Amino acid sequence: MNDKVEGIILKQSDYKDSSLLLQVLTKEYGKIMLVANGARKPTSKTASRLLPYTKNEFLFDYHEGKNMFRLKNLSLIQLYRNLHEDVEASLASGVIGELADVMTYEEYDYENVYQLIDEAFYLLNEDKRSDLIIGIVLSNLMKMNGIGANVDECTICQKKNVVAISAKDGGFLCASCAQSMHVQPRQVNELKEFRLLSKAQLEHYDILHNLIEDGHPYIDILVEILRLHHGISLNSYHVYQSLLPLKDAS
Ligand SMILES: [Zn+2]
Structure with missing residues (x-):
């Protein structure tokens, strides 16, 4: 009764006549659904406190074997304000949120995932580069799922x-395999940067910041590996890509 659990809101959607349904990532229970009854009533003060990407302590009754619970109360731990105000940070949060949803399953190592997502939101809130943060989170989740890009050797031989x-072969190729697969060779620094991004942890952000000028081409490859080999189409990344150029124009 009255379980207090720290969690990050990944998604919010309308539920029944006047309620909200929250998808919340927690350390203890993984992804859970919480129903905020009456949160959409005009008199409700709760709705404004249920923003995606905020970190809260949630109060509800946990029952083993169930995934959906009635939210009794919540208290804010971290608003991550920049994620709601800055265009780039907000678009990138959408990508991180979708990754946390589509790349985690039941019986997952949620403690590490929670830390990874929380740290990513923390860095985005600090106005750090979204390309590096998305790239590192994506490559880490791929590795946790055993589907990381092979950046240690030729994937074929x-x-x-x-x-x-x-992307089609899932990683690096040697000269002869590249030729027979009709893949264009890359510059040495491109190979190095892709390897770095694939191996990095978020704690290496400052080092990567100086070594990788633009991480987007490498994220594109990882996203393509996901699509080709695992049938995961990352919609939020396509939104991020198409809207990001508008940031500088505004
Ligand atoms: Zn080879």
Whole structure:
């Protein structure tokens, strides 16, 4: 009774006549659904406190085997204000939120996922570069799922000397495999940057910041691997890509 659980709101949607349904990522119970009864009534003061990407302590009664609970109360731990006000941070939060949803399953290592997502929102809130944060979160979640890009050797023949990256083959290719697969060779620094981004943790952000000028081409490859091999289409990333150029124009 009255379980208090720290969690991050990933999604909010309308539920029944006047309620809201929240998808919340927690350390203890993974992804859960919480119903905020009456939150959409004009008199409700709760709705404004149920923003996506905020970190809260949620009060509800947990029952084993159930996934949906009635929210009794919540108290804000971290608003991450920048995620709601800055265009780039907000678009990137959408990508991180979708990744946390589509790349985690039941019986998952939620403690590490929670830390990863929380740290990503923290960095976005600090106005750090969204390309690096998305790239690191994506490559980490891929590794946790055992589907990380192969950046240690040629994916086909395991030769150590590599010259190209192929989403279709899931990682690096050596010269002869690249030629037979009709994949264009890359610059050495591109291979290095892709490898760095694929191996990095968020704690390496400051180092990567100096080493990778633009992480987007590498995220594109990882997103393509997800699409081709795992049937995951990352809608929020396409929104992020198409709207990000508007940021500088505004
Ligand atoms: Zn090869």
